[in-house]
Amino acid sequence: MKVVIEQVSKAYPGRYGRQLCALKDINLTVHDEEFIVLVGPSGCGKSTLLNMVGGLLSPTSGKIYVEGLKDNRDPVIGIVFQDVGLFPWRTVSQNIAFGLEECGLSKQEQRERIEYYVSLVGLEGFENAFPHQLSGGMRQRVGIARALAIQPDLLLMDEPFSALDAQSRMLMQEELLRIWGERRLSTLYVTHNIQEAVYLADRVVVLSRRPGRVISIISIDLPKFGRDKNEYITRFNGYVEQIWRLIRKDAEDALREGE
Numbered sequence: 001m002k003v004v005i006e007q008v009s010k011a012y013p014g015r016y017g018r019q020l021c022a023l024k025d026i027n028l029t030v031h032d033e034e035f036i037v038l039v040g041p042s043g044c045g046k047s048t049l050l051n052m053v054g055g056l057l058s059p060t061s062g063k064i065y066v067e068g069l070k071d072n073r074d075p076v077i078g079i080v081f082q083d084v085g086l087f088p089w090r091t092v093s094q095n096i097a098f099g100l101e102e103c104g105l106s107k108q109e110q111r112e113r114i115e116y117y118v119s120l121v122g123l124e125g126f127e128n129a130f131p132h133q134l135s136g137g138m139r140q141r142v143g144i145a146r147a148l149a150i151q152p153d154l155l156l157m158d159e160p161f162s163a164l165d166a167q168s169r170m171l172m173q174e175e176l177l178r179i180w181g182e183r184r185l186s187t188l189y190v191t192h193n194i195q196e197a198v199y200l201a202d203r204v205v206v207l208s209r210r211p212g213r214v215i216s217i218i219s220i221d222l223p224k225f226g227r228d229k230n231e232y233i234t235r236f237n238g239y240v241e242q243i244w245r246l247i248r249k250d251a252e253d254a255l256r257e258g259e
């Protein structure tokens, strides 16, 4: 399945009755099994774009549609936000079960599904734990398991690891690639972090400052697995440098203007 974003703009009501143009003329296709990362300076509209793709917001103009789904059904979309939004009164299993209750699965099928995804994200033994008993990284794993358990056609992730400390974040990035490697999905991922973008993406989409426009789309030609080679590090750093050069001026302006 692919997602096509065609000439999409988004304006919010601004101050003094003016419109605030958050995104302008965005064109982008997320191909089947492709991992796309959106990066850009603060306030460039990354979350707005993700939320429109997820159907949580509507574009002011342009359209977003999917192609390649059988029976013209609506796509199933899994979403992971920075603040995972787990139900504190539900255990790990019950949190993962949440989306499944809507899927019309039998109790037995739900149990099997939960068991599979608990194990995929490495949380065996914590099925009956409550969110407050887990570390931030473990809570994110539950969020990922919950999003994947509904077997989505598309995965949307909005800064899922930005509340984690640097080391947990690196481990979760590794974990995400491993999980993604087992169950490849069209994925749209938002981050401020350029290294994270290069690490995860098939393509990095660089957005400009408000109104956000696509200023560059960079294909990351690096192996996703088996990466501990000097050549990999050199090429990785080359991509990071290339993207930082594209963003730096906008990021400085955003910092100066307190966005």
Ligand SMILES: Nc1ncnc2c1ncn2[C@@H]1O[C@H](COP(=O)(O)OP(=O)(O)OP(=O)(O)O)[C@@H](O)[C@H]1O
Pocket: 012, 013, 020, 022, 040, 041, 042, 043, 044, 045, 046, 047, 048, 049, 192, 210, 259
């Ligand atoms: N509901 C809203 N009403 C008015 N303006 C909004 C609303 N939501 C977002 N904006 C504005 O739209 C612009 C884009 O916001 P958005 O959150 O999509 O950017 P972002 O790139 O995800 O930002 P950040 O990196 O800081 O999370 C910002 O200037 C923001 O202030």
